[in-house]
Amino acid sequence: MKFSHSIQFNAVPDWSSNYISYSNLKKLIYSLERQINKPQGEAQDEENTSLLGGSLDPDTTFKRMLDSELDKVCSFYRLKELEIFGELDQFLKDAQDYEAETQDVNMDDVVDTENQRRMSRSQSVFNAPFRRKRRRSTMSVSFEEPELEDDSDSDAEDSAAMLKKKPSMKPRSKSAFQTTPDLSGMAESREDLRAPDTSPSFLRRRPSLALELDANDPGQVSALYDSGITLKKRAISLYVSLCELKSFIQLNQTGFKKATKKYDKVCNRDIRKNYMEKVVNPSYPFQEATLGHLEENIAKVEKVYADIVTKGDQDMARRELRLHLREHVVWERNTVWREMIGIERKAQAANLGIRQTLLGGGQDPSRVRLQGDRDASESKEIVTPVGRYRCPRWLFSSTFFTLVTTLAIFLLLLFVPILKKPEQQNCFAMLIFVSLLWATEVIPLFVTSLLIPFLVVVLRIMRSDDKPHQRLDSKAATKAVFAAMWTPVIMLLLGGFTIAAALSKYHIAKMMATFVLSKAGTKARTVLITNMFVGMFLSMWISNVAAPVLCFSIIQPMLRNLPADSNMSKALILGIALASNIGGAASPIASPQNIIALQNMKPSPSWGVWFFVALPVCIISIVLIWLLLLVSFKPGRGTTIVPIRPMKDKLNGVQYFIISVTLVTIVLWCTSHQLEGIFGDMGVIAIIPMVLFFGTGILTKEDFNNFLWTIIILAAGGLSLGRAVSSSGLLHTIAKSIIENVEDLSVYGVLVVFAALVLVVATFISHTVAALIILPLVQQVGASMKEPHPNLLVMGSALMCSAAMGLPTSGFPNMTAIMMEVPETGVRYLHVKHFLTRGIPSSLLTFGVVITVGYGLMVATGL
Incomplete structure (x- = not known):
């Protein structure tokens, strides 16, 4: 969870305006970043100048904002501390008075006496309507209607007290005002409460001091009981307030740490350590003495609660108070969280409406319903000859x-x-x-x-x-x-997901990407092609679904410092999307269509063979697409690029272990054919990273549950479809009819035909779906030819599945790219026309590479 959301989630709602304004600080940081990275001599924007207060020193401006936030936090804390500590002093005095009053009184007897009185009243109220109306006489006892009592303290009176047994031979509850019910013998307690006291008089307990006090002064026992309940409630309230005050200190201190850290990272400064040590930490709320005094007061409340409620047992008192605090926070957070979710949903619905307008109503309105349309009628009236129906x-x-x-x-x-x-x-x-x-x-x-x-x-x-x-x-x-x-291919897919999850979770992929991108410099053409190759490389190992998302997050600083309508922004986003599509063909685990291709290739090629064919095809295609983007966008004109800084974190032992296991697994996959006598299949090798990563706790069951199981089910369904079509003989029948039309063509001619067919189909439907439908057919046609080359045709068609990228819906990377928006305005960087004018030519360029370079490499490997 982002800290800006976390501080809302954990803040006390009534104090929310007095916490550090972390979101405003973030906005200032990004404004200062743009100001710092403006070319020298360029005219300053009036908005930025006013934001900087007429000063161009970003450190001074940011520290001034931090000082303002710090003053706000400190002022509020002092006032709140004075208020709560004042209540605490009065509470401690009242507790001393209460202890003096009850010094010679057994409070267990007081509680029993008061509970008996209140239960007898409640029973009389319950039974009154069912009693016969008796004639008054001098011999009858007059029935007094019970006084109406305030139930506002029903939680303090406790279900446990209501469940407490009538005086009997069984031991007493440990606490006079115990809130935790004694579950042992609960059934008997309930029966005792329901039944009247019919025991002989000589077995009943003799009146205690509390009963004698009650006989002499009927209000004294009730007053002592109510005083104890009131003190207990005040102790709980004060404990919650003191803990909230402690949380206020911790949250704000974390906020200042994160804000200064983000400023140093985004603006390439180094103010965090100095500002925290010299300004924040010496401030009153963040001093060790302040926190120590707060802890002492919390301990005082715990002691008073123990003396009054748990008969001196401080451990039990501490547990009960924490339970009350937990219930309070859970209820409060539940309320706040629901409000936050409601606001977020409304914002998403509004953005969705804007996107629908920008897309020109291209999506079926029955699939998307705006928040404001929920009140609209969801039924339609139709008129028939026999009447009207909704x-x-x-x-x-x-x-x-x-x-x-x-x-x-x-x-x-x-x-x-x-x-x-x-x-x-x-x-x-x-x-x-x-x-x-x-x-x-x-x-x-x-x-x-x-x-x-x-x-x-x-x-x-x-x-x-x-x-x-x-x-x-x-x-x-x-x-x-x-x-x-369920075949070894599905295990290979799971192994790929496992490696991708580990590389992503421990930021290894991001560290590698930022390291490479930091070397790209500030020339537009160099930055563009570097980002494209990084996107391709990440797609090879963490899938072409996750790779563009990661790349787009890495280039955010660069996008923030470019104008919203900059051609460089468009070229960069589109280039990463197209390169990620191409990267989906670079390794067997890069995309589901490659997994489906391996299933249809007999025997399956080794990883070395796949790399030998796919890598040159992908590299040449990306270079050609890069040239196309340079010519069509001209991104270097008037563009100033902010270089991406590498992550400064050093690799730890866990990260070294993940890298080692990943490299060993890849080497075993590449040499799987030579190791068939040991492992049998690549799917068995995929178990190695799964056992090591999940078995050592590097990945958890939550990571396992977050796998793209929809993709796995999709691939499994495709495998079952291929098996069924083949078993029924339909595949052979269709292949035979196709061969009759292409029997005069060579293997190369058949490859061109099927590559073109796959390109068209995969452009309009999912790449994976195209592979599911077409690759089994391609394999059967290739096996039935006079010169059988099924593996060659299947691999060529699989490479073309990833090359279909002419529409925004032609693949996951394109879908991600089309939704990228300028943060300030919410306007999308790319539109459908950009994919039509650059995506379709890119697909055709890749098609040419596959049927030329790719074909030659496949023939050279003997596919």
Whole structure:
């Protein structure tokens, strides 16, 4: 959680305006950063000049703001301390008076006596309506209606006190005003409360001193009881206030540390140590003596609480007070957190509305509903010959009509005979059905994947391997389809996620990236290509989903110091997105489509072979895209670049361990073919980092739960689809018909055809979905050719899946890039036109590299 959110979450709501204004300090830091990095001689902005108070010294300006915040915090603390300590002094005096009054009185008897009186009153009130109305006489005892009592102190009177047994042979509760119920014998206690006291008089306890006092002065026992309850409540309230005061000191001290640290980091200064030691720490709230005095007062409250409530047991008193504090904070935080979430949701809804306007209404309004539209009617009235009816509005949305149309096509293909064999007919209908669901995304992609094993079993699509013409029954088909969903390839994907999580969690990837980017200098063309190669490299190891997010966070200082409409900003963001797409082909674990390709390649190529083919293709493609961006954006014109500073943190033992395990795992993956006799498959090698990272506590179960399980389910569903299509014979039938049309083409011609097909399909739908649908077909076509080269065709098509980047929706990096906004205005850096004019040419350039350089390298490796 960011500290600006944390300070809101942990602050006392009534004191919120008196904490350090961390958000305002951050805004000032970024303004000073822009001021520092302005070229010399450039005219100063009036807004910045007024912000600096006419001074151009950023250190003086920032310290002046810090001094103002410090004065605010110190003034409030002194006033609040005076108020709370005054209440504490009065509380201690009242506690002494109370102890003097109760010096010779057994408070257990007082509590028992008062509880008996109050229970008898409550029982009389409960039973009064059911009693017969008796005629008054001199012999009858008059019934007095109980006085109405204030229930505001019901928590102080305690459920435990109400559960306390009537005087009996059992031992007493340890505390006179105990709040924790005694669970032993609770059932008997409840029964005792319900039943009248019918025990013989000689077994009843003799009247105590408290009862004698009550007989002589009926109000004295009640007064002592109420005084004890009041003191207990005051002790709890004071304990909470003192702890809040202590939290106020700690939160603000942390805020000053973080603000000065951020200023040093962003503006490349070094004021933190000096300012904290000479200004903040000597201030009254942050002195050790102040905190020590506060701790002493907390201890005094604990002692008084122990004397009054827990009969001198300070450990129990401390536990009870902390429990009360915890309940108070939980309730308070729950309230504050709900308000914060509400504000955040409203802001997101407003931003969503702006984005919809900027996108020109390109998204289906049935999928996105603004906050202000929730009050609108969610039903629609329709008129029929038999009357008027109100139907849910979603029934009239384009999403619902798309789903209905897809289902209609599925049913039509099931019953209209197209293929001779029923299993192939059913498989063809299922293939078209799931392809349409994936392409239109009317339901989530992973949900469609979960449908595949269900349809395979119900439609009896799979056939026996031993008897190719015999369809499997439901039980056998279930085992076969689920076995296809969990393969070594899925373990390889999990191993890749594990390495990515470790590199990202311990900032190793960020340290490497900032180190490389710090060497790029300030020339626009050098900075651009360096960022693109960093994006490609990170995509190889932490996936092309996480890599652009990390890169965009690293270049934030650079973007803040560029004008909002700068061509350099556009080129930088678009360049990282396109390079991350290309990087998705650079290693077998970089993207799900590569995992699917490995599953369809028999035998699977080693990592060394993959690198030999993919790295030159990716490097050449990125260089060509870089030239395209330089020519089209001309980012060097009037651009002043702020260099990125490397992280100064030194590698620790855990980080060295993570790097060592990652390198060893990669080496084993690269030599997996030579080690088949030991490990069998790359999926088994993937278990090594999982066991070492999760087993040693470097990664936790929360990290495991945060894996992209939707991607894993999507890949597993695709594997089961490929197995079903192959088992039914449909794949062979389709491949045979395609071969008849391309039989005159060479392997190179077939590669060009399929690479172009994949490029078009993957541009409009997900790269992973395109691979799921097309790669099994490509493998079957390649295996059925006169000169079989299935691995060559599959790898070429897999490389083209990552090269499809002509639209904002063509891949995760593009989706991330299109949503990047200028912080001050909320306006997006990129628009759809930028992807059309640069993304499509980039895809065509990569297509040319794959069918030339890539083809030559694949032939050289013998694929």
